[in-house]
Amino acid sequence: MTIPTAGPTAVCYRHPDRPTALSCTRCGRPACPECLRPAAVGAHCVDCVRDQGTQQVTRPGFGDRGVRPVVARVRTARRPIATYTLIAINVAVFAYTVYAAGSFDVQISAPLLHGELVRGNVILGEYWRLLTAGFLHYSLIHLAVNMVSLYILGRDLEIALGIGRFVMVYMIALFGGSAAVMLLQGNETRSAGASGAIYGLMGAMLVVVLRLRISPAPVLTIIAINLVMSFTIPGISMAAHVGGLIFGAAATAAFIFAPRLLPASGRSESAANIVGWSGAALLLVTAIAISVIVAVTYSGPIMVYIR
Template sequence: MRTRPLATYALVAINVAVYAICVAQARTGDFYGFVDSSVFNYSTLTPGDIADHEYWRLLTSGFLHLSPIHIGVNMISLYILGTMLEPILGTGRFLLIYLISLFGGSAAVAIFAGDNTATAGASGAIYGLMGAMLVIVLKLKAPAGQVIAIIAINLLLSITVPGISLVGHVGGLVFGALATALALYIPDLVIGRQTPTVPLRKRATGTAWAALVVALVVAVALGIAAPALR
């Protein structure tokens, strides 16, 4: 039975709800107006925040948006990618890959961004889903040109458009692709040329899940350790 993209719907709903709360608190929908929003102020991410041990921002910054256009573009992208990927990966793996991508993007910001560079948005996680799509296409041995072109165009925009976090996007992309590769290729490596019995398949699946959990821990740990790595 085809998996319904419930996690995708939930993620979109959470992002929209958080944005609505920020707008209600600040009574406006632009970046500078959000200074009056306590949710926004306590959720954005700068490397200095991590140096001050405010580690929750590694997660919460991925659910903030600066304007109607910002959240609109991100949520449309999340919906399109999520409704394609979640039925393929299954809800559990999809959600874990999303979180790995989010924390990977945040870790990249915490390590490589300027000291006072404030970052907010789901883009890091969404780039991770682009990386996931590329790995799936390659695994299926399908033509990857369109996916590569989409990623390249988005990275070019990240470079040329002011105010966009290139390091956050690249971090999310790398961690999303890596996590998806672990999820899809580890079972093949565990089974190898052996007869794929039920116990062996369960062990292969369990090993892949364990690898994803390790990837999540690594992404979070890199973010926490960012001040020492800068």
């Protein structure tokens, strides 16, 4: 479904100085892109998003005989709870590594050495590293940069996607970054950090602005700058960043664009959710499967980092 358009002289109901051709698919009020949030079908204004968090709503469905009611309970985020929770987890894990190391030189910390992503260790069967590496950091600056990025990207994306979809996109990007590391990095190369998942949020933001028909230039510029840094600055895991970016964008597209492939007669809230979550689940399984397949089929020499 395309977003219904308002009249050519309409203005945003929250920003009277902003002409807009878009409107909320639930209440019909004209709204500018800043005041719209993607929904499983169409886009909703911020007030409808807030109301939907606790109410049952009736939405238009699509059938051969015209519009019919579709009742669904919509769970959206009023506050970026998942974003704050992910930040808290990362900070708590870093605090534990500092405690275990006895100093801020956490690279000698046992939790880091046993949890960072080292391809050779995963080949030997330590599959938990595919997940734990995404919550470990090598320094306070490393942690701070990633958490600030997570806060900036996560607070808006979580409101737009909802808590469940946002967490799913984050985890798919995390495992997608790990899959890229398994495919492209050496057996002894160490990598850790939330940046793979954060690049996934950049990809997610790009998909969201495209869906809302906002100029993607600012997001593309941010992505380009960060990719150039990944390729040029030594010690940065280019594979994890690119893998996270691709999988994060693909997961968001599964939620936002895949339901539009449904025939008009079957395009309902429940059908859209099934299609979106099925596509996201397939991406998650694919990311994990890539890492496992690389590990079990590897037959070369194994060198791991030992300290």
